[in-house]
Amino acid sequence: MAVRNLSLTVRRGEIFGFLGPNGAGKSTSIKMLLGLVKPSGGHAFVLGASSNNVAVRRKIGFLPEDFRFYAWLTATELLELHGRLCGMQGAQLRERVPVLLEMVGLTPHRRKQLHEFSKGMLQRIGLAQALVHEPELIFLDEPTSGLDPMGRRLVRDVIRAQRERGATVFLNSHLLGEVEVTCDRVAFIKDGEVVAHRDLRAHSDGEVRVAIRARGLSKEAIAGLTRWSTSADLDGEHLTLTTRSTADLPDILRHLVAAGADIFEFTPDHISLEDLFMKIMGKDRGL
């Protein structure tokens, strides 16, 4: 079973990241929400309607992983086609398509056929087709895969622009650095189950890892750290601990000094999303 007991709440107007290792069920979850895959049990609802509801798809945009389409269409034709499939017509399309091409940086390539496009250009035009009808909810499955740094920056800006106009973005990505700077909240999925949520805006002032070099660290001093820290590892003179907030740091320092330790280094460092990911997912067990 790819996914079980999946229940996600995504707030309107936020950028939500959906994270997990290969085979965790991320793409399957998106496909279920979009009605591409039917759950073997239960129901999938999105925007208050069944995922099979055709009408609700007027409000949804989707960029599939590794976007592919008829290679003989030009960039403009592709967007016009997808616009028409979304119910757009004539003047509306003539106005919207150039805006989208400009947004994804493909205006100079608007008359090129897709078979002339690089992988990164295909991702960009795929992103544009997902946004053609200005959807309320946008699912992006690995939107930055195959993109160079400039392309990634552009996609990041486009995603933020969608949030600014009030749309909700559901982002599925392996690139944790991208997720960290783009998403408001994330959920972690492992073996088909959501195992953790994290508010990344709160996280920036949240969990902190502290690297300490000290002598004279007694067992009692380390045991006393449990008041503030969630983990503490001692290796010779090096103590690494994790605390819930930067506000705890002065208390920790005072506690260690009071316990008789000589402190040579005390370096706080915010836990990256990658560290968090590794912590939640555990060791790579292979695929």
Add this chain to the structure above:
Amino acid sequence: MGVWIMAGVTFREAARKKLLWAAFLAGLAFLILFATGMHFQHKSLETRAVAPFLRYQLVNSFLQVGFYAIDLLAVIMTVLTSVDTISGEISSGTIHAMATKPIGRWQILVGKWTGLVGMVVAYVALLFGGVVAIGYFIGSVLQQNLIRGALLIILECLLMLSVTLLSGTWFSSLTNGVVVLGLHGLAFIGGWIEQIGEFTNSPSLVNLGILSSLIMPSESLWRRAIFEMQSPVARSLPFGPFSQAVAPSLTMVGYAGVYLISSLALAIRHFEQRDL
């Protein structure tokens, strides 16, 4: 609306395939060859001052060969241009961007079917019209029941198209091609078995032939088409690939129509239900 959008893009997709143009070129090459052959046959018959009745029969038989060739070309072209339509788009993921748009999956499938129908009808009309024109302008013969014959050949192609799309909702492109051409091969052999059964007065063989036509009625439509168009004298000949002593009944033609509609309905149903 979604149906017509999909029909338009599918027609354009098919029209851009090299395969279609190769089929058109093959058809054109055939028509040139056929016209040349007809020219020499007509000249030979005139030189030998063959009686008009006999001349009519000979030209008529020659035209049957022409219709047989275009039927074969049309069936193969229909299968090969549509074999990748659903199955290939599912395996490549192209279908994902379409199936998540606010149109029903049935509209995607019916739209694709409609677009391919346009291409098949244009192809058959061109080749069929070519053979008729060659017969009329070079051989001075116009066969009977031409409209009926053309419609039956088109029906045969549409049957093959519907079965290909149905199979494409289940199998990969390659398996799909093998399944559909295999079924047509079965129907072809079954047609021969039925004719041999009639010729040798063997009810078991006839029943076996009918059974194969029930499994896949495509060949029956061709046999009915050629029966409709051939001259009364040709009908009295025993049998052969270009003439039919015993034609499939109109009931079989009706069955083929029901088979076509059922295939399309099943294709829609399965495409609606399957995971993409």
